[in-house]
Amino acid sequence: MRYLKRRIFQGLGTVLPNAWLPGFLTSSLYQGPLKSVCTPLLNCYACPSALLSCPIGTLQHFAAAGNVSWYAVGTLSVVGTSVGRMTCGTLCPFGALQDLLYKFRGWKASLPHWTRYLRYVVLAGLVFVIPYLTRESWFSKLCPVGTLMGGLPWVTMNAGVRSMVRSLFWVKIAILLFFVTTSTMVKRPFCRAICPLGAIFSLFNKSSFLQLAWDPDTCTRCGKCQMICPVDIRPDRNPTDPDCLRCLDCTLCPSLKLTTVFHRQPFGGKAIAAPVAGNASGASAN
Amino acid sequence: MPAPGGTRMRPIAFLATAVGAIAVLMCGIFRKEIAEVLMNGALL
Numbered sequence: 242m243r244y245l246k247r248r249i250f251q252g253l254g255t256v257l258p259n260a261w262l263p264g265f266l267t268s269s270l271y272q273g274p275l276k277s278v279c280t281p282l283l284n285c286y287a288c289p290s291a292l293l294s295c296p297i298g299t300l301q302h303f304a305a306a307g308n309v310s311w312y313a314v315g316t317l318s319v320v321g322t323s324v325g326r327m328t329c330g331t332l333c334p335f336g337a338l339q340d341l342l343y344k345f346r347g348w349k350a351s352l353p354h355w356t357r358y359l360r361y362v363v364l365a366g367l368v369f370v371i372p373y374l375t376r377e378s379w380f381s382k383l384c385p386v387g388t389l390m391g392g393l394p395w396v397t398m399n400a401g402v403r404s405m406v407r408s409l410f411w412v413k414i415a416i417l418l419f420f421v422t423t424s425t426m427v428k429r430p431f432c433r434a435i436c437p438l439g440a441i442f443s444l445f446n447k448s449s450f451l452q453l454a455w456d457p458d459t460c461t462r463c464g465k466c467q468m469i470c471p472v473d474i475r476p477d478r479n480p481t482d483p484d485c486l487r488c489l490d491c492t493l494c495p496s497l498k499l500t501t502v503f504h505r506q507p508f509g510g511k512a513i514a515a516p517v518a519g520n521a522s523g524a525s526a527n
Numbered sequence: 528m529p530a531p532g533g534t535r536m537r538p539i540a541f542l543a544t545a546v547g548a549i550a551v552l553m554c555g556i557f558r559k560e561i562a563e564v565l566m567n568g569a570l571l
Binding site for chain 2: 272279294299313315319322
């Protein structure tokens with residue numbers, strides 16, 4: 242029940258951008274004006290029921306044409322400047338799936354600290370550089386969200402698409418299965434290590450309008466915030482950690498609360514604590 | 528307790544980022560990129 246509100250938002254983030262149900266009945270894509278809107282989620286626009294466009298797919302499309310999509314970059318920048326990575330934590334359908342998969346009981350592991358930098362490599366390489374050089378949208382070709390929401394439904398319901406299945410499709414299935422399996426053992430492996438959209442939003446965590454505030458005077462450093470954190474970080478060590486999804490699960494603790502960038506004293510008389518030197522960089526290292 | 532330096536600069540960083548983000552978005556809209564996004568999304 243603690244996370245009910247976030248689960249409701251995650252459900253809405255899954256259903257509302259994919260509410261074009263006639264797409265499944267008629268085996269066709271939605272082609273209305275909403276497709277011109279980039280959703281601030283990793284939501285495949287090849288899904289038969291998708292109403293909105295994928296921002297990463299849009300960036301790749303423009304990169305493959307030798308351009309930069311100022312519209313997609315601007316949309317993501319406005320969202321990131323407002324809420325940081327909050328859409329990852331509260332709305333993203335694939336994030337919600339990973340949250341649920343981690344609830345399976347069994348062997349659990351931590352992700353090495355260095356993997357957090359992979360998502361920037363994926364963003365630069367697979368979203369910008371390689372599409373620019375090859376004129377192909379390579380992240381979309383390999384994206385597990387695209388496989389789950391676009392590839393599998395189309396292959397299941399359309400014989401024409403099924404006849405076009407080649408080895409790349411099975412590579413995509415293997416990537417999807419890899420992330421589904423690892424999500425049962427590691428907290429949100431795709432969001433933390435691979436997601437290029439998360440990489441873009443994480444650049445805004447330090448300067449976004451909404452901020453996480455920490456009260457050093459009431460914090461007992463018990464570490465329970467890390468236990469409930471969906472990305473395994475210590476918000477008490479660095480409230481503006483680029484990995485923080487602003488899911489607000491940790492604000493159950495009275496030492497952490499949501500505030501704004503203009504609120505100097507969110508706990509009444511105490512300032513927002515800056516990252517503690519030496520601790521912040523290793524906040525999520527385990 | 529005074530606000531630490533990094534925290535003190537954050538509102539300025541936010542305002543600069545917000546102005547930049549809106550400018551980039553407006554640039555995209557004025558370049559009529561919305562039509563191309565619509566075409567790309569609708570005709571995959």
